[in-house]
Amino acid sequence: MDALLTELxxxxxxxxxxxxxxxxxxxxxxxxxxxxxxxxxxxxxPTDVAGVQATVRACAEAKVxxxxxxxxxxxxxxxxxxDGCVVLVMTKFDRVVEIDPGNRLAVVQPGVVNxxxxxxxxxxxxxYPPDPSSYDWCTIGGNLSTNAGGLCCVKYGVTTDSxxxxxxxxxxxxxxxxxxxxxxxxxGYDLTKLFIGSEGTLGIITEATVALRPLPxxxxxxxxxxxxxxxxxDAVARVVREGLVPSLMEIMDxxxxxxxxxxxxxxxxxxxxxxxxxxxxxxxGGEAARSELAALEQICLDCGAGMAYATDDVAEGKMLLQxxxxxxxxxxQYGVWLTDDVSVPRTRxxxxxxxxxxxxxxxxxxxxxxxxxxxxxxxxxxxxxxxSADEFARARKAFDAIxxxxxxxxxxxxxEHGVGKIKRDWLEREAGxxxxxxxxxxxxxLDPENLFNPGSMFSLD
Amino acid sequence: MDALLTELxxxxxxxxxxxxxxxxxxxxxxxxxxxxxxxxxxxxxPTDVAGVQATVRACAEAKVxxxxxxxxxxxxxxxxxxDGCVVLVMTKFDRVVEIDPGNRLAVVQPGVVNxxxxxxxxxxxxxYPPDPSSYDWCTIGGNLSTNAGGLCCVKYGVTTDSxxxxxxxxxxxxxxxxxxxxxxxxxGYDLTKLFIGSEGTLGIITEATVALRPLPxxxxxxxxxxxxxxxxxDAVARVVREGLVPSLMEIMDxxxxxxxxxxxxxxxxxxxxxxxxxxxxxxxGGEAARSELAALEQICLDCGAGMAYATDDVAEGKMLLQxxxxxxxxxxQYGVWLTDDVSVPRTRxxxxxxxxxxxxxxxxxxxxxxxxxxxxxxxxxxxxxxxSADEFARARKAFDAIxxxxxxxxxxxxxEHGVGKIKRDWLEREAGxxxxxxxxxxxxxLDPENLFNPGSMFSLD
Numbered sequence: 001m002d003a004l005l006t007e008l009x010x011x012x013x014x015x016x017x018x019x020x021x022x023x024x025x026x027x028x029x030x031x032x033x034x035x036x037x038x039x040x041x042x043x044x045x046p047t048d049v050a051g052v053q054a055t056v057r058a059c060a061e062a063k064v065x066x067x068x069x070x071x072x073x074x075x076x077x078x079x080x081x082x083d084g085c086v087v088l089v090m091t092k093f094d095r096v097v098e099i100d101p102g103n104r105l106a107v108v109q110p111g112v113v114n115x116x117x118x119x120x121x122x123x124x125x126x127x128y129p130p131d132p133s134s135y136d137w138c139t140i141g142g143n144l145s146t147n148a149g150g151l152c153c154v155k156y157g158v159t160t161d162s163x164x165x166x167x168x169x170x171x172x173x174x175x176x177x178x179x180x181x182x183x184x185x186x187x188g189y190d191l192t193k194l195f196i197g198s199e200g201t202l203g204i205i206t207e208a209t210v211a212l213r214p215l216p217x218x219x220x221x222x223x224x225x226x227x228x229x230x231x232x233x234d235a236v237a238r239v240v241r242e243g244l245v246p247s248l249m250e251i252m253d254x255x256x257x258x259x260x261x262x263x264x265x266x267x268x269x270x271x272x273x274x275x276x277x278x279x280x281x282x283x284x285g286g287e288a289a290r291s292e293l294a295a296l297e298q299i300c301l302d303c304g305a306g307m308a309y310a311t312d313d314v315a316e317g318k319m320l321l322q323x324x325x326x327x328x329x330x331x332x333q334y335g336v337w338l339t340d341d342v343s344v345p346r347t348r349x350x351x352x353x354x355x356x357x358x359x360x361x362x363x364x365x366x367x368x369x370x371x372x373x374x375x376x377x378x379x380x381x382x383x384x385x386x387x388s389a390d391e392f393a394r395a396r397k398a399f400d401a402i403x404x405x406x407x408x409x410x411x412x413x414x415x416e417h418g419v420g421k422i423k424r425d426w427l428e429r430e431a432g433x434x435x436x437x438x439x440x441x442x443x444x445x446l447d448p449e450n451l452f453n454p455g456s457m458f459s460l461d
Numbered sequence: 462m463d464a465l466l467t468e469l470x471x472x473x474x475x476x477x478x479x480x481x482x483x484x485x486x487x488x489x490x491x492x493x494x495x496x497x498x499x500x501x502x503x504x505x506x507p508t509d510v511a512g513v514q515a516t517v518r519a520c521a522e523a524k525v526x527x528x529x530x531x532x533x534x535x536x537x538x539x540x541x542x543x544d545g546c547v548v549l550v551m552t553k554f555d556r557v558v559e560i561d562p563g564n565r566l567a568v569v570q571p572g573v574v575n576x577x578x579x580x581x582x583x584x585x586x587x588x589y590p591p592d593p594s595s596y597d598w599c600t601i602g603g604n605l606s607t608n609a610g611g612l613c614c615v616k617y618g619v620t621t622d623s624x625x626x627x628x629x630x631x632x633x634x635x636x637x638x639x640x641x642x643x644x645x646x647x648x649g650y651d652l653t654k655l656f657i658g659s660e661g662t663l664g665i666i667t668e669a670t671v672a673l674r675p676l677p678x679x680x681x682x683x684x685x686x687x688x689x690x691x692x693x694x695d696a697v698a699r700v701v702r703e704g705l706v707p708s709l710m711e712i713m714d715x716x717x718x719x720x721x722x723x724x725x726x727x728x729x730x731x732x733x734x735x736x737x738x739x740x741x742x743x744x745x746g747g748e749a750a751r752s753e754l755a756a757l758e759q760i761c762l763d764c765g766a767g768m769a770y771a772t773d774d775v776a777e778g779k780m781l782l783q784x785x786x787x788x789x790x791x792x793x794q795y796g797v798w799l800t801d802d803v804s805v806p807r808t809r810x811x812x813x814x815x816x817x818x819x820x821x822x823x824x825x826x827x828x829x830x831x832x833x834x835x836x837x838x839x840x841x842x843x844x845x846x847x848x849s850a851d852e853f854a855r856a857r858k859a860f861d862a863i864x865x866x867x868x869x870x871x872x873x874x875x876x877e878h879g880v881g882k883i884k885r886d887w888l889e890r891e892a893g894x895x896x897x898x899x900x901x902x903x904x905x906x907l908d909p910e911n912l913f914n915p916g917s918m919f920s921l922d
Contacts, residue, residue, distance in 0.1 A: 430649075
């Protein structure tokens, strides 16, 4: 393997090829505690497409697998190293190449942090919707590879809905350009959307052309408290049925509320019997936003909300939303957390929360449910003691029981975090043998030597 | 081949397998005059998935290619028969299987006519956006296979943006289910969007699960006339730059206006010097729609519109839009038409129209440009004498010159009609050798015997 390292250093410069054990270890895993990680041979940080091509060709020749990654904010172990691999870190691809307000599009490199990109386009009055919770440190490349979502999805869709085209380095080192710079286009297969969400198993994304939206109005905010999750679930279903499209609709269960109240040392005003909070926003602006929030409030009250409060003060809205944003941090009062990611039909949210309560009792661990109610994507989060192997095992059991429940409710085993190295069996179960055969056929067609992220998402046997 | 017909009749019933030459001929081509068609062996009309599977397996065994089709409204020859093929007609898959208002989704078979599906979901207050011009006779299956667009796209996207999952019969006769019933989901590769727009080359779509939207408000309408196409183009670019998102924004050039005025025997009120009309709608409802239309009107006036007229009367709006809708029919006063489909960045629309004027002079044929200005998807339409081989040759020359121009302006050779059998060389040119290799690898992975629509979109050599 020394020959490979020599070749990589010759091609990319020696500063781009790291082998110091501590440094290498720091690039060897993402944020998912359940996923194992191996020991990489080296970490490579290319700065241009030629560097990626050289790395891919040298690794292919040496039969050394490549695990690509961005900031490492992932929650599926997709970016976790395997033994003897090269970790290909894309964070030096950090330029916003172009912003074109006349066509509402931008060209961006994968290493740009989501928030930095949002800020750059905002200066032109433009809006890049995908906003995963880690938006202040995750990178666009990771967002593309996992088809990341966030709080905006209920109104603005997920990452794939914003992408017009990609530049990708393939397994033979050639450079593929997919898509286009126009709003519409149907020339050939939709290769763009095949690479998005493929979790680094099909190629290395080196650039993306994305469609932007007009910057929405400053949002008005509604918070509503319910004495039962069923009432909150009814309210969500009514919002959908009545044709409202808030720009945000989040749910917190009783455990989440308690954790946030304790952490923030405040009373969220929901009353001690409050079993669920709904947080909604409208960014429609002016009268439209006021009437949208009023309609949302009326639905909440009709469904039995004991408390409902609306404001068009942006700072106050941010403060109300803070309760939702701090939940994971707040749970660290009680132990370490393991967050799950399951998406269910919007009519089944209350059943999912009730099921998580049952699972919590069964495993004897705290489970707090927060989620994107507007699109049914729930994040039940299990809390366990960091030093207890037994609690860790029970947490893992709960994690699986939640996925089982999600599937039983007609849902999917991952709404936005991805499959990675922790949900491979669940993907097999959800997709079934025909779909898995198609996955393997596509992988073999594009990466016949299994160079990219082997064993992640699915194995080839 | 008699053995194949006997087998198909045994499996599907004899009424489902047609060989009468006149009947077979009537299923042998779509609406694109440039594309050749061959003589099919038979036409098969299955009524269920088992019938599709039996057809696929029998044809694979007999090495007889399958050309799938719906109503035949296509404009690329993708559904045109090749010699000795089986034409697989999906129009008997004509059921709306399920409408779920609580989750804003529906399950629909591919043979359902777009308008019938729209009407069915409208009864539940729901909206299926994709609205190709042929919406009163094209089928959902054809819409899926071509990733059809329409007039709604500027605000609501194209077909792929509305689809959650598919059921597809693969080349070995097995049934693949892709996607999910939830709003979000990232379990595995995005197989759904790979099959959408694949023009019948990868599998036979037998069912789709689609996301619906709330029914929009009745639209208000604005029409504006400009003395130059540059002014109209500027207005479009300003609309984009200023963050407006009308629910419709169509453009007609001078030739289109003249044809419509002559056909409708009326004056569109634009004045005799009018070189371009912009037609805009807002479906935001009430005050929001009025202020959106007012902003659109102001932009048109600022860009030099000599005439601008807004109305929130729905019937009057429909009448104004009628001028746009009749253009192709109106052109039949002068000959037969050949409509092209090119998508350019929205800042380049005026250049495209000016280029079409030059091409019109060069080939000595009338070219009328209508298009979806809001997304840059233009349909320059060439008129020629039906009985003149020379004019047909010149029409074809103009068709290609328009694509050449579209590419030179940073556009794509097809915005919504597809590649089919007429733009294969153009796809090669736009996509380039690496992307074409990837296309062939994917096709070979999923359809190794080249059973489905061989030679359409691209050839395997």
